Amino acid sequence: MIPIRIRRLCDQDLFAQIRTPEAFLSVLYANRGLTDPTEAARLGLGDLEPVDSLLGLERAVDLLADTIREGGHILIVGDYDADGATGSAVAVRGLRMLGAAKVSYLVPSRFANGYGLSPAVAEAAARLSPDLMLTVDNGISSVSGVRRAAELGIPVLVTDHHLPGQALPEAAAIVNPNQVGCVFPSKHLAGGGVVFYLLAATRRHLRDIGWFGAGRPEPNLAELLDLVALGTVADVVTLDRNNRILVEQGLRRIRAGRCSAGVSALLQVAGRDPTRATAADLGFFVAPRLNAAGRLEEMSLGVECLLTDDPERALSSAQVLDELNRRRREIEGEMKDQAECLLDRLSLDGEALPPALCLFGEDWHQGVSGIVAARIRERYHRPVIAFADAGDGWLRGSARSIEGLHIRDAIDRVDRCHPGLIERFGGHAMAAGLTIRLGLLDAFRASFVEVVREQLGDVPPQPEILSDGELPARLLTLETAEALRLAGPWGKGFPEPRFDGTFEVREARIVGERHLKLRLAPPDGDPLDAIGFHFGDQLEQARGHIRLAYRLDVNQYRGVRSPQLVMEYLQLDS
The missing domain is CATH 2.40.50.460 (OB fold (Dihydrolipoamide Acetyltransferase, E2P))
Structure with a gap:
């Protein structure tokens, strides 16, 4: 240690x-x-940052509102983590509340498709005959996938919060607070938060053109905030003031018994009291059970849990997710033990370890590798990438970083210095994912360690805990x-x-x-x-x-x- x-x-x-x-x-x-001290209490919805400064919002609202008014089929393409699942549920529920005639969703498989809107996912989506494809928590790096969707005649509205690459997809519209030129002040919205803002702006537009009336009442989108709060906490985005408002408002609905049946059921199987729910309950007890679906099976299990209004069906789904989470913990424990054995062969003396760790287990489960990377990072205070075999000669890596190293930028530097070494990658400052060829692992490890050494030296700075x-x-x-x-x-x-x-x-x-x-x-x-x-x-x-x-x-x-x-x-x- x-x-x-x-x-x-x-x-x-x-x-x-x-x-x-x-x-x-x-x-x-x-x-x-x-x-x-009074600032901490100012967490009302009226204190949220206004929506209008989001770049691309006007085009996105027009596109979404027109599709709703014309009765078109809107297909949500989400992600297989908790933010993607909650964001997908926010989009499906919210669009139905706004009067959309047909809304469906598609969550790519972690194992068959990998992350984001790939060309293969675009082709699978086309078989569902959508009039508009709406990405949630992904899409900003899906250049080829958006191009393939356009070739198939499907416009794509990208909503995302990940950092964009050098090239943006040629989408019909893009809403992402982190795209160049966007002056929206809260850069830390999670995927579900971005969708929530888009829905709010679309509701305002539909209200202005007289869409709502006696037969179609204007919806209260605050009913979605329990899901927005869960996704925001689960994705471990920075809780700036705007995100604190979204999370606090969601927690108030949960404590008051006005949350979705799925969130209530997930709290129940986790043994948490919803009347006293906190962000920690969402992050440490609810989110892992939801994430277990995407890690071991398909995230559609989690999305369905969040979409149903039937308490019994929600509880049944939550129990399945709870069992998957138990299996996930067992797999994680076995993989962590194996990773420790790999480290034993290097050294248990922290100063003798390389400044970054790239670990690979032939029988590791790719759905749990990110958790193992996080555990090893915590123990040895090193950036860690845990690779698992994705089949057909490919390795998928989950990266976790320490303070002082932007892990996505470090991987990007390897990619620029050694073109062809990495097939694809994406992520944030503290977490990222990538795919490489099996035979290139040693070359990647050497390059990545060198990039980290350039920034942190041979030994990362001593970790510290800030205490009040x-x-x-x-x-x-x-x-x-x-x-x-x-x-x-x-x-x-x-x-x-x-x-x-x-x-x-x-x-x-x-x-x-x-x-x-x-x-x-x-x-x-x-x-x-x-x-x-x-x-x-x-x-x-x-x-x-x-x-x-x-x-x-x-x-x-x-x-x-x-x-x-x-x-x-x-x-x-x-």
């Missing part, structure tokens, strides 16, 4: 002076750049934990409060095979529980006095609610 430095964001004396929950939260908000400070024992309470849960939404760019401190270990045991459960005593305080997910291999260190970085959360067991520390880092106290 690579040693981690804990850096505090504020002076310890600050917490010692706090006497009210409001003052406590003000300190936490200030650590996240909100110096005006050490909580005094009087704040390690259920009241504090409840206040933190409801003070979000927390997420990337607006991280959930993290604290650190020294505790005496009273009890230590393994639960659920891989998780570490502790009973801890803080200085001058009452004992409380702590849980470390996937911390099972650190049981031997959990003795005497330890230093933790942790989040303070609420544990509910047999109807009893109590404060619980969720461990993020553990070390023996020196």
Whole structure:
């Protein structure tokens, strides 16, 4: 395990002076750049960034509205991750609410088609005879796929949020806040967020031309926000103020019992209380179950769960997704163990490892390789690409990065320096995917490691955990934990409060095979529980006095609610 430095964001004396929950939260908000405490509460829909600055919006709205008015068939082409699934459900539901006569969807297979609107997917779509193809969470890099759709006589409206490449597809319209020339201020919309904005603009246009009336009431698109919130959290996009509004509004609908049957069912099978749902519940409990469909089977299973209004059918679908997620965890555990063995052959001394890791297992499951890459990255603090055999001589890699390295740009540099080495790629700063030939793995590994070395050196900078400070024992309470849960939404760019401190270990045991459960005593305080997910291999260190970085959360067991520390880092106290 690579040693981690804990850096505090504020002076310890600050917490010692706090006497009210409001003052406590003000300190936490200030650590996240909100110096005006009232700003955190301004999360109404009226505070969203206006839609009109989205480049290409007018053409996209005209195209979509005309197809709706003419009774045309609109085909949604989504993605096989949770953002793609929720975005597809937002599009299907929203278009039907706007009065579209025929809306269907197509989610490419991770295994048969790969990511995005490829020529093969365009040909499969053509067999469904759509009048308009609408991409969700993909399409900005689908130059050849959009061209093939045009050859088949199908106009394509691209909605995406991924970074565009050097060439844009020749689509009928493109809406993407990250395309060159777009001045929309919130660059971090997830795929579902982009679609939601497009639907809102289309509704306004249809309203202006008199489309809605007694026989066709104007819909309340806020009914889609539980799905938008789920996709936004699941895709781990930055929670800027605009995304925080979308997530908070979605969570309010979930807590009020006004969410879709599918989201409610997924919370139920995950054992989460919807009346107290948080962004963490969506990210750590709902999203993995939805993602399991795209990783092991077909994401249409997840989309159908989100589209049905029948609670029984939704629950049945959610139970299938829950079982798939159990299988996914088993596969992930086996692959992670194999990856650890590969690393053992290199070295377990962090300084002797190369600055980046490219791992390959002949029998690895390509649907789980991204999760394995993330686990290895966390353990060794290196950019990691985990490759799995996609068949026919191809390897598909899932890349996960560390702070300081834009992983998509690093792969792009390899591609520019060594044309032909990579078949295709795409992604974000922290995650990306790529396809290469089996025989080119060694050449790619050498090139990628060299690119990373140029940026990070032989050894990446020591990782650090940012802590809001050490909580005094009087704040390690259920009241504090409840206040933190409801003070979000927390997420990337607006991280959930993290604290650190020294505790005496009273009890230590393994639960659920891989998780570490502790009973801890803080200085001058009452004992409380702590849980470390996937911390099972650190049981031997959990003795005497330890230093933790942790989040303070609420544990509910047999109807009893109590404060619980969720461990993020553990070390023996020196």
